[in-house]
Amino acid sequence: MSFPAEGLPPAEILAALRSFKTTDLDWQRGRVWAYIYQPDEAATTLIEQAYLLYLSENCLDPTTFPSTARLEQEVVRMVADLLGGDEQVCGNVTSGGTESILLAVKTARDWARLHRPTLDQPEMVLSRTAHAAFHKAAHYLGVKPVIVDFDPATFTADVQAMRSAITDRTILLVASAPSYAQGALDPVPAIAALAQEYGLLCHVDACVGGMYLPFLRQLGRPITPFDLSVPGVTSLSVDLHKYGYAAKGASVILYRNRALRRCQLFASTDTTAYTLINPTALSSRSAGPLAAAWALVHYLGAAGYRQMVATVQAATERLIAGIAAIPGLEVLGQPVMSMLAVASPTINVFQLADALRRRGWYVQPQLSTPHSPRNIHLSVSYGVAGQVEALLADLAACVAEAPQWPPVNRELVEMAVAILLRDRSPAALQQLWQAIGLRAGELPAEMALINEVLDALPDAVANELVIDVFNTLF
Numbered sequence: 001m002s003f004p005a006e007g008l009p010p011a012e013i014l015a016a017l018r019s020f021k022t023t024d025l026d027w028q029r030g031r032v033w034a035y036i037y038q039p040d041e042a043a044t045t046l047i048e049q050a051y052l053l054y055l056s057e058n059c060l061d062p063t064t065f066p067s068t069a070r071l072e073q074e075v076v077r078m079v080a081d082l083l084g085g086d087e088q089v090c091g092n093v094t095s096g097g098t099e100s101i102l103l104a105v106k107t108a109r110d111w112a113r114l115h116r117p118t119l120d121q122p123e124m125v126l127s128r129t130a131h132a133a134f135h136k137a138a139h140y141l142g143v144k145p146v147i148v149d150f151d152p153a154t155f156t157a158d159v160q161a162m163r164s165a166i167t168d169r170t171i172l173l174v175a176s177a178p179s180y181a182q183g184a185l186d187p188v189p190a191i192a193a194l195a196q197e198y199g200l201l202c203h204v205d206a207c208v209g210g211m212y213l214p215f216l217r218q219l220g221r222p223i224t225p226f227d228l229s230v231p232g233v234t235s236l237s238v239d240l241h242k243y244g245y246a247a248k249g250a251s252v253i254l255y256r257n258r259a260l261r262r263c264q265l266f267a268s269t270d271t272t273a274y275t276l277i278n279p280t281a282l283s284s285r286s287a288g289p290l291a292a293a294w295a296l297v298h299y300l301g302a303a304g305y306r307q308m309v310a311t312v313q314a315a316t317e318r319l320i321a322g323i324a325a326i327p328g329l330e331v332l333g334q335p336v337m338s339m340l341a342v343a344s345p346t347i348n349v350f351q352l353a354d355a356l357r358r359r360g361w362y363v364q365p366q367l368s369t370p371h372s373p374r375n376i377h378l379s380v381s382y383g384v385a386g387q388v389e390a391l392l393a394d395l396a397a398c399v400a401e402a403p404q405w406p407p408v409n410r411e412l413v414e415m416a417v418a419i420l421l422r423d424r425s426p427a428a429l430q431q432l433w434q435a436i437g438l439r440a441g442e443l444p445a446e447m448a449l450i451n452e453v454l455d456a457l458p459d460a461v462a463n464e465l466v467i468d469v470f471n472t473l474f
């Protein structure tokens with residue numbers, strides 16, 4: 001596509017933008033069980049209006065736009081209040097869970113540089129169930145991730161294994177509240193106590209649970225303490241754009257105190273340009289997502305969130321009971337909230353994900369690990385809660401038709417794995433793609449074969465393959 005020589009009329013442009021979406025999955029009908037967290041229509045309208053009100057304001061400079069600093073600090077204070085923070089607790093609004101986690105790891109690294117200046121190869125200890133954002137932070141920031149096993153019955157972090165993994169290079173322990181993949185709530189009090197015992201920082205990843213578990217507790221559920229009320233927790237991330245139901249681009253990173261938060265900040269007067277001070281990773285950014293988040297928290301209040309959590313939790317429990325009643329399917333571990341994973345000893349769940357897709361549903365295939373089977377992930381949220389019965393009916397129908405599915409071509413998978421372990425040159429990838437029956441630049445409609453190959457490869461090789469394929473396709 002060449003750069004347009006002349007402008008087009010707005011109506012034509014908007015029609016084009018609308019038409020592009022027809023290739024997307026239909027999330028508006030509650031068919032996409034990940035990625036989308038949709039509140040009701042009135043809340044959605046408010047989000048859109050608040051977002052547009054602050055579309056052009058730039059969070060980069062609070063001296064020019066004091067309103068953005070006010071919105072940010074009010075959001076931080078409200079979320080800190082919800083999550084056991086006292087007056088010392090401080091933080092920032094970021095663009096998402098990944099940025100919050102990047103910043104928490106950067107803070108831990110720079111805290112160690114400040115207080116343990118002779119340490120040259122910092123490490124963080126995390127369970128294999130922790131989010132990939134920590135691996136990304138490790139990769140970006142030069143911190144070594146030391147991955148430990150989890151309890152295979154509950155999918156929660158194994159505190160003894162974490163203790164054994166601590167070395168004199170460890171700077172940070174990670175806990176999930178809960179994990180995204182299986183909704184497992186780690187024993188935060190024990191992990192935070194371990195951090196205190198060794199003088200380490202402890203980050204709680206409450207990206208997905210921070211705006212859900214407090215309301216579930218208010219509804220009378222016993223929830224193991226996981227937030228800043230737990231001694232030893234030094235930072236916590238919580239996404240407003242997940243169960244906060246805000247527009248995407250809104251998360252909060254909280255710290256125990258300003259001395260810690262100081263390690264997150266960056267300033268530069270080294271250039272010919274203006275004095276730059278960035279609390280977060282981004283510099284220029286629209287205040288739209290921030291204003292939308294502020295608006296939604298005020299609109300719903302704890303009472304509104306409680307009501308939504310009650311609806312979603314009831315839907316989750318119905319879903320779990322329904323899955324348990326389908327022979328061959330099982331829910332992994334003990335999900336503490338509305339995130340869960342389904343495995344099967346009898347049917348190929350990668351093919352199940354494809355079969356659901358043919359029926360218009362999107363669920364996330366998740367690969368196996370040394371201590372857990374391959375599975376499919378479901379995030380239940382307000383926008384899909386009304387579709388539980390329909391999903392259960394199609395799940396049962398898919399399982400019933402499974403014996404008729406053509407089996408995955410094992411020889412092809414083995415050949416692909418053999419090629420990839422030997423050679424990942426562009427020529428080898430080309431050969432592989434041809435063997436699968438695709439042209440370069442194409443993804444198959446059915447992903448089971450690709451998932452089989454990824455699942456069979458060692459993680460390091462699979463990571464490179466995914467990068468190579470993405471780099472070719474997009």
Ligand SMILES: *Cc1c(COP(=O)(O)O)cnc(C)c1O
Pocket residue numbers: 095096097098099101131133176178179180205206207208239251
């Ligand atoms: C979603 C999520 C993240 C990453 O957040 P993004 O907003 O996608 O960047 C990190 N941790 C957990 C537990 C999550 O659910």
